[in-house]
Amino acid sequence: MFGGSAFSPEQRAGVYEAIRKRRDARVFLPDPLPEEGLARLLHAAHHGPSVGYMQPWNFIVIRSAEVKTQIKALFLRARQVEAGDFTGERHNLYTSLKLEGIVEAPINLCVTCDPTRFGPVGLGHHFAPEAPFYSTCCAVQNLWLAARAEGIGVGWVSILEREELQRILQLPSPITPVAYLCLGYVPEFVQRPVLEEVGWAPRLPLAALVYEERWEGEQTEALRHALQHEVQTCGCQKGRANDATREKS
Amino acid sequence: MFGGSAFSPEQRAGVYEAIRKRRDARVFLPDPLPEEGLARLLHAAHHGPSVGYMQPWNFIVIRSAEVKTQIKALFLRARQVEAGDFTGERHNLYTSLKLEGIVEAPINLCVTCDPTRFGPVGLGHHFAPEAPFYSTCCAVQNLWLAARAEGIGVGWVSILEREELQRILQLPSPITPVAYLCLGYVPEFVQRPVLEEVGWAPRLPLAALVYEERWEGEQTEALRHALQHEVQTCGCQKGRANDATREKS
Numbered sequence: 157m158f159g160g161s162a163f164s165p166e167q168r169a170g171v172y173e174a175i176r177k178r179r180d181a182r183v184f185l186p187d188p189l190p191e192e193g194l195a196r197l198l199h200a201a202h203h204g205p206s207v208g209y210m211q212p213w214n215f216i217v218i219r220s221a222e223v224k225t226q227i228k229a230l231f232l233r234a235r236q237v238e239a240g241d242f243t244g245e246r247h248n249l250y251t252s253l254k255l256e257g258i259v260e261a262p263i264n265l266c267v268t269c270d271p272t273r274f275g276p277v278g279l280g281h282h283f284a285p286e287a288p289f290y291s292t293c294c295a296v297q298n299l300w301l302a303a304r305a306e307g308i309g310v311g312w313v314s315i316l317e318r319e320e321l322q323r324i325l326q327l328p329s330p331i332t333p334v335a336y337l338c339l340g341y342v343p344e345f346v347q348r349p350v351l352e353e354v355g356w357a358p359r360l361p362l363a364a365l366v367y368e369e370r371w372e373g374e375q376t377e378a379l380r381h382a383l384q385h386e387v388q389t390c391g392c393q394k395g396r397a398n399d400a401t402r403e404k405s
Numbered sequence: 406m407f408g409g410s411a412f413s414p415e416q417r418a419g420v421y422e423a424i425r426k427r428r429d430a431r432v433f434l435p436d437p438l439p440e441e442g443l444a445r446l447l448h449a450a451h452h453g454p455s456v457g458y459m460q461p462w463n464f465i466v467i468r469s470a471e472v473k474t475q476i477k478a479l480f481l482r483a484r485q486v487e488a489g490d491f492t493g494e495r496h497n498l499y500t501s502l503k504l505e506g507i508v509e510a511p512i513n514l515c516v517t518c519d520p521t522r523f524g525p526v527g528l529g530h531h532f533a534p535e536a537p538f539y540s541t542c543c544a545v546q547n548l549w550l551a552a553r554a555e556g557i558g559v560g561w562v563s564i565l566e567r568e569e570l571q572r573i574l575q576l577p578s579p580i581t582p583v584a585y586l587c588l589g590y591v592p593e594f595v596q597r598p599v600l601e602e603v604g605w606a607p608r609l610p611l612a613a614l615v616y617e618e619r620w621e622g623e624q625t626e627a628l629r630h631a632l633q634h635e636v637q638t639c640g641c642q643k644g645r646a647n648d649a650t651r652e653k654s
Contacts, residue, residue: 161594162556163419170416171423171554175449175547191631199635200424202611205549207563209600211609216616217628223618238531250528268620274606279499282487284563286538290583293542294549298424300454301550305420307411314456314533326619334539345410351458357523359460362451366464369472370575371517379466382440386448 174301177345181309182254184261184340193306194263197339200302201267204295207287208279212271213295213334216325218264226324227316227336228258234315249356256313261338266325267296269334292334299337309342362386423550426594430558431503433510433589442555443512446588449551450516453544456536457528461520462544462583465574467513475573476565476585477507483564498605505562510587515574516545518583541583548586558591611635 162168198215206212218224235255242250258264269292271285281287296312303310313336321333352359363383367373375383411417447464455461467473484504491499507513518541520534530536545561552559562585570582601608612632616622624632 161591163422163554164415166413166415167419167422168554170412170419171550172445172449173412173416174420175452175551178452178454180454191627192634194628195631195635196421198615198632199611200421202609202614203424203427204546205427205429205561207561209598209606211606211614214614214616214620216619216622217624218618220618234532238528241526241531253528255529277490279487279502279600279605280504280563282490282564283483283566287563289535289539290542293539294546297453297543297546298550300543301420301547302424305412305417312454312456314529314536315531317532324619326621328620331620342410349458351528356528357458357460360451362448365451365460365462366447366466368466369469370465370573371463371577371580372575373465375466378440379443382444383447385441386444 170305171301174304178300178304179309179345179349181261181311181338181340181342181345182257182350184257184309184338184342186260186262187341188262189308189340193308194339196306197299197302197308201295201299204291204298206291206295207281207284208274210273210278210288210291212269212273212288213292214268214270214331216266216268218266219262221259223324224259224264227264227321228256230316230320230324231256231258231313234317238315249354253350253354253356255315257311257338257340258313261311261340263339265335265337265339266321266333267292267299267335267337268327269332270330271332272330289332289334296335296337303339304345307341309340309345311338312336313338419554420550423553427549427553428558428594428598430560430587430589430591430594431506431599433506433558433587433591435509435511436590437511438557438589442557443588445555446548446551446557450544450548453540453547455540455544456530456533457523459522459527459537459540461518461522461537462541463517463519463580465515465517467515468511470508472573473508473513476513476570477505479565479569479573480505480507480562483566487564498603502599502603502605504564506560506587506589507562510560510589512588514584514586514588515570515582516541516548516584516586517576518581519579520581521579538581538583545584545586552588553594556590558587558589558594560587561585562587
């Protein structure tokens, strides 16, 4: 059914397992990562798709306790500010969450984007100046899934002031940090995302997020049925939509 | 070496194969995609990582020839404008490239981002308003890799005027189109990316893109060695840096 270009069932299962079992890691073991493992992850990232084949990414591997400590201080400051966005129960929950493992993780990795890699104009940027940044995110996801297959945890820390991060890592303009990641072995890959587990947000039902032909366009019967079936098969769709979810009209 | 959380060698190979053999598809076969296959791909996307677990994405499945024709017209107009960014040989090469398969692909898919999914504030956005868009890109990459494992081609069309796309798909503010994708079976997954094959841009050498501790920070001997070894093992690093690549100092 899927033609000669499809993978063996076992290889295909590997891809779906990595997708389903990938987690945002915040707790790390002190064990060092082997250099070959790190090289494979960087290689996976470097095979991300990129607009105009510009490969706009660079990778800054951070091992030193000194740099990690500076970044951790940045995080603490930013978290304190962001905590002010929430009140009551929500505020208490926010401040109770462990949101990073910067110092504990053996490796931190900053993935940057150079939107001018091949000069000021590039194929596919004219109408999408954000495209090089989007390409870099796809590269990060490659790394994240490869790491899962290797049994390596990855956590993305977005609670950081960008200008300060640029200063610490000495990024010249127009180099932009896209992702700040913590990498290392983990005690476990938890069953459900932590923010789902603690009740911060529910898993949204996929069927409520799919339209056809246009915004709020109704699903065909066949697709609705297939979405339903897929959900039952994987058994991982236990959430429910809350008010914020735009239900199908 | 990789602990109990690692995958079987075959499953792990599946992940790396998907990463290495994923291509940006522009040529499609007319065969329809099975609805279950499409549902699995959407499911893969929905398991992307998201800042504050906000799952900011929606998926608009486009099958109608009428909508595809409108989008194709958008593309043609945008391509004509973008072609003006290039001169001489480069211009000729640009206009000779097939950059999309909008009308031929059985399915088009617009992946959108709602940066306000759970209200105006969310965990991790305060210092990174771009984070929901980045999450959506990671979801797209999940779908792209799952599609490769299924033997389904995916092409990302970024040469489109965003406001016009929003109008055609009736996206209300602040819903933003992040990716416009073409999906379908393909005659082949080409060995090398088309833009590399035709000489638009070379594959950059990974080792030139990796720093340690800070921008332009020198690699440790161990990492340099591992990067070199990984390149030889996979045999896919035939490009060379051009002037635009920032070589290590």
